[in-house]
Amino acid sequence: MKFYNVKVEERKELGNYTLLRYRWNDGPIEPGQFVMARAAGYPVTLDPFLARPFSFYDYDGETASLLFEVRGRGTALLDLASTIEVTAPLGKGFRIEPDLGRAALLGGGIGVAPLKVLGRRLDAMGVPYDVFLGFADAGSAVVAREFAGAEVATMDGSVGTCGTVLDTFATLEDYAAVYSCGPNPMLAAVKLAAGEKSLCQLSVEERMGCGNGSCNGCVVPVRGGGYVRSCVEGPVFRAEVLAW
Amino acid sequence: MKFYNVKVEERKELGNYTLLRYRWNDGPIEPGQFVMARAAGYPVTLDPFLARPFSFYDYDGETASLLFEVRGRGTALLDLASTIEVTAPLGKGFRIEPDLGRAALLGGGIGVAPLKVLGRRLDAMGVPYDVFLGFADAGSAVVAREFAGAEVATMDGSVGTCGTVLDTFATLEDYAAVYSCGPNPMLAAVKLAAGEKSLCQLSVEERMGCGNGSCNGCVVPVRGGGYVRSCVEGPVFRAEVLAW
Amino acid sequence: MVVGTNDPNLAVELCGIPLLTPLIPASGTLSKEALGEVEGVYGAMLPKTTTPVARAGNPPPRVAETPAGMVNSIGLQNPGVEIFLQDLDVFDLGIPILVSVAGDTVADFGGLCERLAGDDRVSAVELNLSCPNVECGGLAFCAGPASVEEVVAACRSAVPGKPILAKLTNEGVVENARAAEAAGADGLTVINTIPALTIDARARKVLVRGGLSGPAIKPVALRAVFDVSGAVGVPVIGSGGVVCGTDVAEFMLAGATAVQVGTASFVRDPRDILDEFSAYLKNGGLGAAELTGALRGIRPTLTGGRGR
């Protein structure tokens, strides 16, 4: 897989999360697409060995930004990096059908990442939407301020409703489209809450080896049996496709 | 093995070589002793896996400095580091016998490293000495200016005599003591040139796993058969001890 | 010899098949989606192992990172040989296509080889005798020399017109290599992933039980290639942990005629690996073919090629 060496133009901390911005004018980016990224250093350093998948948080045609949470060694190194290596945009993003009506954007934890650029796209297309976000605590919830008017919940109750993103709304029935990203268990719950009537799209989170379809590592079970690769068929899937 | 995390106080390029200076006031340093060092990052990064041995280039009681040549990934990373991890001084250095008379210091390539602090010690003890240095080319020979009055040779003849350090003198007979560091083949030649009469000490260069005697990896063959560990019995050996 | 010329000669011959470069994508590590990037990099194409009927593969998680490597447990997910052959043309980049096959029984292997025997698009067949993830497959009945010999012999007679390459696991590799050669294998691919396990200590559960690949296993693979190429006369294809041009050189010096790039293609552009290898050759004024076994003067004989 080809990696591009890019300078970190801006590094900003949004509570527990880190935002990295870098120049990207090599082709369009769809909301929901992702990159494989790591701190620069190959081939001099092989650690971490694999690149990590990150959704695009924002994109203005000139610069793209990633928003991430430091979890293990890969993100720890990324957080310190002044130069990073990224792939071209990967995967299939959110499909937007402009004429459906009001949309709901649901994010769980760092799953909020792809919703920013998705919101921009919806604004541009004049699609009305509401944002519902769930976080572990206040430190993670800081990013919520980037989503004006969002309904927020935290597990520890320190900000907004006490509970998960699913506790931030009574029903999703009034929404023609539901777009969601977060831990898989949350997505399964969102799928249930969204029901059959709406167009529900979920950005799944699977471990990836390559990001370009080569390893068959990132699969999700699909209705009708078998598995498909979330890095090329996804990461965004229509809820009804997933055998969850 | 215990590693100390130290800031790089100064980084200076001496031609092809890099000098790194860091604070070290935790005990004395003998000329010829070495440290195991690597760019900081453990345990987050495991690359390179092993630390590398480096002789002390200089030491003023407050700060110690290393002089190194970038060869592979370990030194490449070290060259970029703003913080490094070093062990306490290791091994046995040069034994100095003040009353012997004039000494000859012979360095080959980066083997010049331990001769700087050795020279300081000889000065302090009032021992007269001459310095003979051999390098591959002018870029490596730049460091020679740190050794006033040194006889210099380069393989490509770009600086000083054309040839090796062995071509910079007619004979070593007049020297009561010979101190040398460089590639092992050069050391073997120095041993021959020094003959039996003088006190000849050689700082050998073997691959090391640990640096503290634990792995038995760094051995040199000794007279009388068998091998001894150069990291604890050396790296400086009396020439006659080595079965070269 | 290419001393002084500007681009070193990268060509090698594998079982009578001329390869423009000694690099081959390791089976299961290059999908059709990624083909666009590899024009001119590889000397032959080698898609993921195919089986008699479709396999859904193992449930996720299927991959886990490890120090300088990864553990995978894909479970040979593939559409089965018939659909595989329908789609094979997409892998046609104008270079020879090698096809990797695996089954649960000797009959499976034989049947697959028969199916491929008549297909002109297939230059050679690689027998995956070593997939550590299909408990009922590869390992189970291909663990020892006896079964290796049986499978290879069956395939040998099933596909008389094409070279067959036996892909071996590290465990017992030298005995298995001798058995494969005796049974008529034209070449050997050494090695497949090494059985391994990863654990998620926080969740206190097994993460992935599968095969280890990547630079971590390079020294093990190098030893296997060195020992096998010293023990057999057929060409050896190195596989295991190649991540840069020097690694390619090391495998060829150890005795490999060609070298597979697998996991590395997930984390680097394989073209960089070829460029680095090319620079290495240029530096030494060598051609790729001269490297094979140069370490000790041994060069596997290139006989046994049934090249078309």
Added chain:
Amino acid sequence: MVVGTNDPNLAVELCGIPLLTPLIPASGTLSKEALGEVEGVYGAMLPKTTTPVARAGNPPPRVAETPAGMVNSIGLQNPGVEIFLQDLDVFDLGIPILVSVAGDTVADFGGLCERLAGDDRVSAVELNLSCPNVECGGLAFCAGPASVEEVVAACRSAVPGKPILAKLTNEGVVENARAAEAAGADGLTVINTIPALTIDARARKVLVRGGLSGPAIKPVALRAVFDVSGAVGVPVIGSGGVVCGTDVAEFMLAGATAVQVGTASFVRDPRDILDEFSAYLKNGGLGAAELTGALRGIRPTLTGGRGR
């Protein structure tokens, strides 16, 4: 249980021998010169393998770095059992001393065990059945279950009063483990280094042919520990690539009763590894002994201890 208390309980019992911590220095990776640093870190001491007579070891180079690991070919350099025992007191840090032995024949092993049988300083004997660097030794005649059983049986009767631990290589580890248990081993150390080779591509020569150790082999060692502890009833000591506290936890979750730290002690202070492991336990409100096999509820029985 230690929930809520400030320092978790690190103690474990190995073949009836109480250990203050589950960490043990892997044989051949801790010399007397380095003992000063390890006070309080290890639950038992384990010096480098000793042989009937002195061995000079292999010529340098003996070590080479590899991705996330190293290959060594020391060749069991040691002064022989008599001098070893004369100097043994320096290894007395007030914790149990395990002694590793190796020989070229069954008689060698038996003789070494007899020599140790009467020495009260020795709490247990580890049989190095697996050193890949002594071609005429370990591997050569300890490759299969039959020879493993023979050696262990001989040692069992030679040293009736002390636990014996059979240290196994990865190849064929489960069968060899069953054979060792059947022959009376009280415990098993899994695994030793993995046969490997490094090449200097620039010089075009073999650099080191020996055994691979370090994080690179951790996933392979974890699988061996998991499979072996599921197949035998005696305690298993994990060895292979431990470099941090989480690694220790992973090995114990996989089924290890104690864990050896080898190569990591060259690149880190082993005390940090213990501290990290301690923090892991505290985090989960666990004691070290509770981890063993917790992954699947299996805990090796602690019978067979012949503790003094």
